[in-house]
Amino acid sequence: MSKLSHWRKLLLSVILWPIAISTQAAQEPVDQSVYRVRRSEPLNPENLTKDYLQAKNLFNNVTLRLKQSQDRWRDAPLGRAEIDQVIAQLALINTEFLLNRQDLEAASKDLDLALTRLRNAQLSLTLSRPVEMRGMFLDAGSLPKSQEGISQLLDQLQDTGFNTLYPEVFRRGYAIYPNSRFTDQDPELKNLGFDPLWELIRESQKRNLRVIPWVWTFRVRSPGFGNPILNRVPALASMPADMEDTKSVPRFLSAAAPESREYVFNLFQEMLDRYPVQGILLDYIRYDEAIPEDAISATRFRQEYFKKHGEFPPLKIAKGTPLFQEWQLWREEQVNATVRKLKQNLRGYRKERVLLGGSVFRSESYSRLTKMQNWRHWADNNWIDFASSMFYTPDKKDLNLWLDWETNGGKRQDMLYPVLGAHRFESPEDIFGQIGVLQDLNTGGLSIFALAHFKKESLPDLKQGPFRKPALVPHEDLLLDLRTLLTDMGQWLYRVSEDPQAPAPEALNSFRSQLLSLKTTYDKIPGKSYSALQLQTPLDELLQELEKKPLPALFKQEIKDRLSYLEKLIAIKARQEISAKGYTPSTLPSVVVIPATRQIPSAKVPWTPAPPIIDGHLDAGEWQDATEIKIKYWYNGYSENGINTSVFLSYDRDNLYLAFDNEEPNLDRVSAEANSADDKRIFSADDAVEIMLAPNQQKQKYFHFALNSKNTRYDARVGDSSWNGSWKSAVAPHGEGWQVEMAIPLRELGINPQKGIELAGNFFRNRFQEVTPFAAWSVPFENYHTPARFGRLFLD
Numbered sequence: 001m002s003k004l005s006h007w008r009k010l011l012l013s014v015i016l017w018p019i020a021i022s023t024q025a026a027q028e029p030v031d032q033s034v035y036r037v038r039r040s041e042p043l044n045p046e047n048l049t050k051d052y053l054q055a056k057n058l059f060n061n062v063t064l065r066l067k068q069s070q071d072r073w074r075d076a077p078l079g080r081a082e083i084d085q086v087i088a089q090l091a092l093i094n095t096e097f098l099l100n101r102q103d104l105e106a107a108s109k110d111l112d113l114a115l116t117r118l119r120n121a122q123l124s125l126t127l128s129r130p131v132e133m134r135g136m137f138l139d140a141g142s143l144p145k146s147q148e149g150i151s152q153l154l155d156q157l158q159d160t161g162f163n164t165l166y167p168e169v170f171r172r173g174y175a176i177y178p179n180s181r182f183t184d185q186d187p188e189l190k191n192l193g194f195d196p197l198w199e200l201i202r203e204s205q206k207r208n209l210r211v212i213p214w215v216w217t218f219r220v221r222s223p224g225f226g227n228p229i230l231n232r233v234p235a236l237a238s239m240p241a242d243m244e245d246t247k248s249v250p251r252f253l254s255a256a257a258p259e260s261r262e263y264v265f266n267l268f269q270e271m272l273d274r275y276p277v278q279g280i281l282l283d284y285i286r287y288d289e290a291i292p293e294d295a296i297s298a299t300r301f302r303q304e305y306f307k308k309h310g311e312f313p314p315l316k317i318a319k320g321t322p323l324f325q326e327w328q329l330w331r332e333e334q335v336n337a338t339v340r341k342l343k344q345n346l347r348g349y350r351k352e353r354v355l356l357g358g359s360v361f362r363s364e365s366y367s368r369l370t371k372m373q374n375w376r377h378w379a380d381n382n383w384i385d386f387a388s389s390m391f392y393t394p395d396k397k398d399l400n401l402w403l404d405w406e407t408n409g410g411k412r413q414d415m416l417y418p419v420l421g422a423h424r425f426e427s428p429e430d431i432f433g434q435i436g437v438l439q440d441l442n443t444g445g446l447s448i449f450a451l452a453h454f455k456k457e458s459l460p461d462l463k464q465g466p467f468r469k470p471a472l473v474p475h476e477d478l479l480l481d482l483r484t485l486l487t488d489m490g491q492w493l494y495r496v497s498e499d500p501q502a503p504a505p506e507a508l509n510s511f512r513s514q515l516l517s518l519k520t521t522y523d524k525i526p527g528k529s530y531s532a533l534q535l536q537t538p539l540d541e542l543l544q545e546l547e548k549k550p551l552p553a554l555f556k557q558e559i560k561d562r563l564s565y566l567e568k569l570i571a572i573k574a575r576q577e578i579s580a581k582g583y584t585p586s587t588l589p590s591v592v593v594i595p596a597t598r599q600i601p602s603a604k605v606p607w608t609p610a611p612p613i614i615d616g617h618l619d620a621g622e623w624q625d626a627t628e629i630k631i632k633y634w635y636n637g638y639s640e641n642g643i644n645t646s647v648f649l650s651y652d653r654d655n656l657y658l659a660f661d662n663e664e665p666n667l668d669r670v671s672a673e674a675n676s677a678d679d680k681r682i683f684s685a686d687d688a689v690e691i692m693l694a695p696n697q698q699k700q701k702y703f704h705f706a707l708n709s710k711n712t713r714y715d716a717r718v719g720d721s722s723w724n725g726s727w728k729s730a731v732a733p734h735g736e737g738w739q740v741e742m743a744i745p746l747r748e749l750g751i752n753p754q755k756g757i758e759l760a761g762n763f764f765r766n767r768f769q770e771v772t773p774f775a776a777w778s779v780p781f782e783n784y785h786t787p788a789r790f791g792r793l794f795l796d
Contacts, residue, residue: 030068032436033396034122034429034461035061037115043104048111052095055114059088062121069125072558073503075492077468081124088117123465126432129565130488131481132471133386133417133445135164137214140176140186142451143167143196150196151203158207160459161467166281166447167200169213169271173220173229177274182267184228201275210473212279212355213271217264217338218252219284229253229263236260238291241298252288254296255334255372264338265345272349279355280342281388286335286361286371301330320593320637320781328589331372336383336586343383355385355475359419362389363405365771369589379414380584382576385475387414388447392421396433401669401769403441413571415475417445422453431458435466440561442568444474478573479527482535482566486519489562507549511559518542532574539566590638597637597779602792603629607755608650611657614741616711616732618648618659626650626659631765635774637781645765645775651746651753651795660689660740662765667736669769672710678721682708688766689740692790695751696758699787703749707731709738719785753795760790 037054040047062085069078091114098107136157144150157165169176174186177197189196197213204211218238220229230237230250236257237250253260268280288294305313305326317324339358346354360375361367368374378384389406391399399418406416420434431448438446448454469488474481493512496502521538546559605627612622631645644663651657664670664687674682682688686708694702703725706714711731717723728743746753763777764784776784778791 028068029440030065030072030074030125031061031433032126032439032466033433034119034126034465036119036427036429039112039115043108045099045102045104048099048104048107052092052099052107052111055092055095055111055118058118059085059092059114062088062118062125065125066121071552071554073496073555074125074127074558075488075562076127077124081121084117084121084124088114088121091117119461120464122432123461126436126465127439128466128469128471129439130469130471130484131474131565131569132439133164133447133473133475134162134467134471135166135212135417135445135447136162136454137419137447137450138165138167138200139450139452140168140171141188143176143189143200145189145192147194147199150199154200154203154207154209156456156459158209160463161470162209163471163473164210164212164447165200165204166212166214167197168215168450169197170215170267172216172222172225173227174225175267175271177271180267180270182229182232182263182270184226187226197275201277205276210278212281212357213275213277214281214283214359215268215271217282217285218255218260219288220253221249221251223249223251233259233263236263236296238288238294238296240291241293241295250291252284252291252294254294255287255338256294256297256300256331261338261341265342268342269345272354277354278352279357279385280346281357281359282339282342282384283359285339285358286367286373287331289371292331292370292372297331297334301327304330320591322592325589325591328369328372328591329586332368332374332377332586332589335372336374336377339378339383340381356383357386357388357417358384359388359390362391362402363771365590369591374586376412376414377584377586379412380579382579385415386417386444388417388419390421390449391418391434392424392449394424394426394430396430396437399434399437400441403438403443404769405771413568413575415444415572417447418443419447419449421449422455423449425453428455428458428461432461432465439466442565444569444572445471474569477527478535478569479522479525479530481569483519483522485562485566486515486522489559490516490519492562493559503552503555504550507551511546511549511551514542514545532570532577535570535573536567539563539570593637593781594633594639597633600789600791601629601778602794603627603649604794604796605649605651605656605759606796608652608657611652611655611743612650612659612741614728614730614743616730616739616741617734618661618739618741623648623650623659626657629763629777631763631775631777633776633779634772635764635776635780635784636772637779641770641772641775643767643775647763647777649793653753654745654747655743656693656746656753656759658691658740658742658744658763660763660765661734662687662689662737662739664737664767666769667733667738670709670738671768672708672712674708674712674714675710676712677724678714678716679712680714680721682706682712682714683766685768686712686766687738687768690764690766690784691742691744692760692762692764692784692787693744693749693751694760694787694790695749696760696792698750699760699790701750702760702787702790704785705742705744707740707742755795757795759793759795760787761793762790 035058037051037058040051066081066085091110095107095110144153175183176186176189177195178185201211221227236253236259238252238254239250302312317327343356346356358375360373375387391402472484497508518538606625626648629647632640634641646661648659670687671685673685688706688708690706692702692704701718704716707729715725725748726745730741732739765775767773778789780786780789
């Protein structure tokens with residue numbers, strides 16, 4: 001924990017490339033990523049120089065993060081990180097010296113030493129929590145085929161710091177264990193001479209590893225493999241309702257058939273009767289996205305509708321109608337009923353609680369509206385103990401956004417164990433930044449999908465970094481979790497207080513005593529009966545005491561951040577207590593079109609005697625007489641988008657002038673990946689505006705313009721992006737948002753700019769930080785490229 005020593009300062013004074021760290025940078029959140037420099041081949045002066053310069057940049061990055069961590073007195077082996085940083089610095093100085101002497105072999109060895117030490121320093125800067133889900137998905141194909149191999153694998157995972165295993169017990173309709181009454185054993189594991197599931201559980205018990213079987217629920221078949229379940233119960237298959245799609249190969253049991261649920265329950269019951277597992281993780285607990293309107297569902301819905309209304313519904317239910325909302329809710333209820341009934345079956349099944357988790361798709365618009373997977377409803381009624389949203393990405397920035405979706409902007413309090421997709425990592429180091437984001441946002445932990453894709457060379461790095469402390473799983477014993485976290489914090493604050501340069505020692509020791517008093521309070525609470533309020537009230541009092549202490553601001557914030565994890569765990573219990581009081585109805589899905597959006601909008605475009613200067617700044621005098629229209633609705637017409645976007649229009653004898661005033665409450669999330677003309681990433685990843693324009697009588701021959709927040713532009717004529725117009729544009733930040741100005745020569749579009757001329761057009765805004773990222777002036781309902789839905793523009 002010590003600050004830079006005298007000899008360290010002397011070393012910095014002779015370094016060839018001094019490092020300056022601004023006060024602002026020191027106050028930013030500490031990045032817990034692990035970055036690497038990939039060595040270039042072959043070894044020559046150009047490649048070595050390039051690698052050396054990248055290593056210098058990495059050194060500067062590590063130095064910044066070390067300084068940030070020291071200012072916060074973070075609970076990490078900072079002394080070890082500093083030693084590694086110093087050695088890296090010396091090695092880089094020597095690398096430069098040897099490069100100048102053209103001793104490439106020696107310089108390369110010193111550079112390798114520097115990079116190794118910088119990697120070690122980064123691992124030391126990561127935080128490690130003593131309460132955290134650390135799960136590994138064990139896909140059936142990667143299970144070792146010998147008892148010795150299973151034992152060795154579990155030794156590796158336990159030694160690394162994992163605490164939970166998710167073996168793939170049911171996949172493709174097969175069980176990995178032998179002699180099931182309801183299906184066949186997986187052919188890959190059939191002739192091992194032992195029961196792989198029993199062996200896995202037996203060895204896991206020796207190592208205090210939890211085993212929660214990962215099961216395919218309704219999906220019972222994969223192309224190219226056998227069909228053991230549907231061969232037994234073919235009438236339960238999910239088949240197209242219209243029976244015209246003869247190419248569809250049934251993969252799922254129909255969620256609407258009570259017999260399907262019973263079959264699944266029998267499988268799970270058999271497993272639980274035989275094996276002492278800690279829970280079940282439901283995968284494929286949903287409809288088949290390829291057949292969301294299967295024949296059994298359609299038939300049963302029509303029958304129930306007739307009983308309720310005295311008539312049958314239409315064969316084809318139009319999207320966006322109240323009837324479609326009823327159809328959506330009915331299908332959701334088929335999946336809900338499966339989860340609800342299974343939870344009821346598990347309650348009291350054993351003396352020990354049998355957990356139920358759901359492996360779910362992220363974002364309500366996808367998991368719920370596409371797959372009928374309304375896990376928020378399950379959690380609201382305590383039908384699941386945790387949700388494992390699939391966060392498959394190489395980019396840690398995505399996790400910030402996705403967690404915002406899953407928690408409804410931080411308003412929901414659920415036990416979330418996101419699943420990180422090793423199959424999507426671009427490098428093994430991607431996992432460290434992602435773990436850091438989950439920790440910063442007080443998520444209960446993580447699991448890794450899956451062993452087949454995970455690089456085992458990362459295991460020692462996890463042990464050295466974020467898994468260095470052994471961890472309890474958060475869902476088993478909340479009181480034990482809180483006491484463990486407080487004990488760990490007390491040890492951290494004691495180490496800080498022992499440092500000769502400890503900040504405000506008297507205040508620090510006083511607060512540490514108060515923190516340990518809170519642990520004593522928790523020790524006295526009966527373990528079987530307590531409320532969230534009993535836990536939160538004394539924690540609030542501790543936080544109030546912290547505010548009074550004259551501790552450095554960054555150190556105080558670090559303590560608050562640590563205590564906020566306790567607050568999160570208590571808030572989850574508080575939500576569970578509310579859920580236990582009675583049934584919470586499902587919210588209505590947003591699938592009904594707002595009637596006002598069906599109208600084609602129109603606007604008058606006024607003549608301007610003084611054209612605006614196209615500089616991206618919407619000066620009031622330039623646009624005061626322009627027509628203002630609003631991009632108000634999502635493209636599907638189901639709801640308003642809630643973010644203000646104003647479009648201003650005017651024209652003169654040469655151009656149509658447009659301006660966008662884009663409100664943006666989350667400027668740090670604005671994306672602009674497209675960086676060259678006609679780069680189509682502008683449509684798939686970027687915050688952008690789009691314009692469609694055409695002569696009114698030739699809507700099908702429309703022109704398409706788009707630009708992102710960096711003024712990267714796209715234009716096309718009837719989808720042909722080789723067309724390039726001579727339009728002008730500029731973009732500029734403005735307060736809580738960004739602004740656009742454009743001038744489009746109308747004659748290039750075949751439009752004579754004079755009063756009385758009518759144009760067809762539409763205006764759009766894309767914000768990929770939203771679950772539904774597309775908003776429109778005239779709602780197209782399906783695709784932006786829908787000329788029949790273009791609005792009417794009259795040159796006035």
